[in-house]
Amino acid sequence: MLSSAEKELIVEIWTKMTPVAEEIGSEALLRMFTTFPKTKTYFSHLNISANSEHLRSHGKKIVEALAEGAKNISTLTTTLAPLSRFHAYQLRIHPTNFKLFNHCILVTLACRMGDDFTPVTHAAIDKFLSAFSAVLAEKFR
């Protein structure tokens, strides 16, 4: 459950992330592909090497979706309904992969924010990412 302080913190952080969505998103993806190679199996149709066009645009898309979710935390299910359907019926990504990606977002934020990525901030973002992933995985079965 997200407290109101946490919701504010989340909006604050994701607002800061929006202008650098491409950098954050592509870094998180690259970390995931490097640390958990099995995640690359979903991208055999794209060039996801470091700094590639596809990696950057895909990373940007994801972070922008997260920012959108951050602005509408109380209505995640409705806001994310189209994305939820897309992930369930078209992408069909094994749900464990959401956790791997979320972890890599956290690592990316930790590297960039250093000490500012306090335990409280870490907890709030982790909870938000979990809630977001849960909605994305909702229609899987």
Add this chain to the structure above:
Amino acid sequence: MVVWTDFEKATIQDIFAKADYDVIGPQALARCLIVYPWTQRYFAKFGNLYNAAAILGNPMVAAHGKTVLRGLELAVKNMDNIKATYADLSVLHSEKLHVDPDNFRLLADCLTIVVAAQMGAGFTPEVQAAFQKFIAVAVSALGRQYH
């Protein structure tokens, strides 16, 4: 048997040589207790864990964080034989401490975050992969003697 590349071995030795155990151990454990509050179940005797500030200032948490890091150092020093090195520790965690091994993964994730925050840009995707591989081997070894 785990096969380490030269890069992986060098990376792990380097990270742990430069790490201040007295700082990252306590930080990782405190973070775990804050981000995953159910892990507090194992620390009922540690006194005030009421909120993040209390956890971060708790001396027992700090002391235990250092203990955990020193335990991890055993694996760093015996990278080619982590399974055997951790046999006794594994028995301790299962039969005496009764820790759900899924929680090892949570602490490992928190440690990764702490190291990442410290190293910043130096924690490249390749370094992260090496670190996570090492941590995963340690976690797996720790969970082996559970029956």
